[in-house]
Amino acid sequence: MTAITVGLGGLAGWRVLQRMEARQVEATAKDPVVQRAAAYFRDNLSTKTTTDALVGDYKMLQVALGAFGLDTDIANKAFIRKVLDSDLGDRASLANRLGDKRYLKFAEAFKNIGNAAATGQAITDAYVQRQFEKRVGEGNESYRLALNARNEMKAFAARTSSDKTMWYEVLGNKALRTVFEGALGMNSSIANLPIDRQLEMFVSASERVLGSSSFSEIGTIEKIDKLVTRYLALSQIQTNTTSTRYSAALSLLSQR
Template identity: 75%
Template sequence: MSAAIAVGLGGLAGWRVLQRMEARHVETTAKDPLVQRATGYFRENLTAATSAEDLVGDYKMLQVALGAFGLDKDAANKAFIRKVLESDLADTASLANRLGDKRYLKLAKAFQGRSNAGAASQAIAEAYVQRQFEKRVGEGNETYRLALNARNEVKAFAARASSDRTMWFEVLGNEPLRTVFAGAFGLNKAVANLPVDRQLELFMSASERVLGSSSFSKIADEASIDKLVTRYLALSQVQANTSSNRYAAAMTLLSRQR
């Protein structure tokens, strides 16, 4: 079990402290013997000749590849991951392109685009280290893990040529990212039961109201990302405090009835 990263504070104050400490903690995570062995093994064994079958058949390599994209829970779904890796990315009907969660598409692109295996393996290894850092933060505070992930994911949208609707659909299909947007917008979980087009309307409308725009060319800048994340953390803290107060009140009532 990796050591949890705790900052000693909660809410927005703790988030600011974590941001100042982030670079040092990422470096420490990269130097962890377990992480070093995992990334070292991956870099040594991923080559241009590595097939999808080879990758899913090597648990150590698969662990790093999936971990780099936050897909750790799919380690046992080898047949599914192999199909993702072997998808024809030029075919819009292929599995990787059809999946709502575009982390699978990113995994397939990284695997198939490794003409320079050394550069590809290094990029995946670095992403794995970042995810391991986020996991350790999450062991101390899950909302911070989600905030870190959202910050990095949304920042990457700025360089994308995809339409805003396409990227919003990606937000809806990516559960960790969706959680942050929904939390910041004050949208409850029941929204997920609505038709997807209606969900899209609600998220885009909320983005206009809260962030001032629903275009990722604007909301993927530093100021908007900071507003998104801090609003998510603030509302999460309010919700946690409310739940705690309700629990305390319930326990008080129960104690009086004894």
């Protein structure tokens, strides 16, 4: 995998990345490896694609999971099978119980494929975007998380779920939660608190920092930009502080 780098860090690098994003996504889509994987998926997806067929085909499953950012689960076929076979109408089923709702979206996508061509294109488009984000992450993990948060938040703003439901999704999505914690100045140790208490703290911090805890408002372009830029700015400060302390420690050691 070829890393995508911008030659700058922090907010300056983020602005450069935004300007080059469309061109780099297109370049990622044209990468022979990505292109072959996407074409194979589209060619082999049909309205009759079963759980067995999907889980049993490594190349199909790689694209399917990759589209939802679930690549690391590819070896856990028994788990993936249970997710896909979940009764989505039953709130107690596995896909509905999991805190990370990417699994639910994954199951929904393959429960009723409908138009195979349209579904195949949507899945491969998402796969290409995720591949782009992974390549950005090879150069700067904070930028990958920022891209993911931006796209997730745009999707949240268009949904009709309750704010409480979507906040629980934020808490269960490690990548998105990392950005919120960073932007809101929260310590990751709060994950040890009861989930309802965590929710209260995130909602309160969002109202204080972003001016609202409603996704219809914090999902606007302006608020998403504020969330992401705060995350990147505070991450850069933390990185610089750590680096300075490390350099100071090395300096002290060298004087002995």
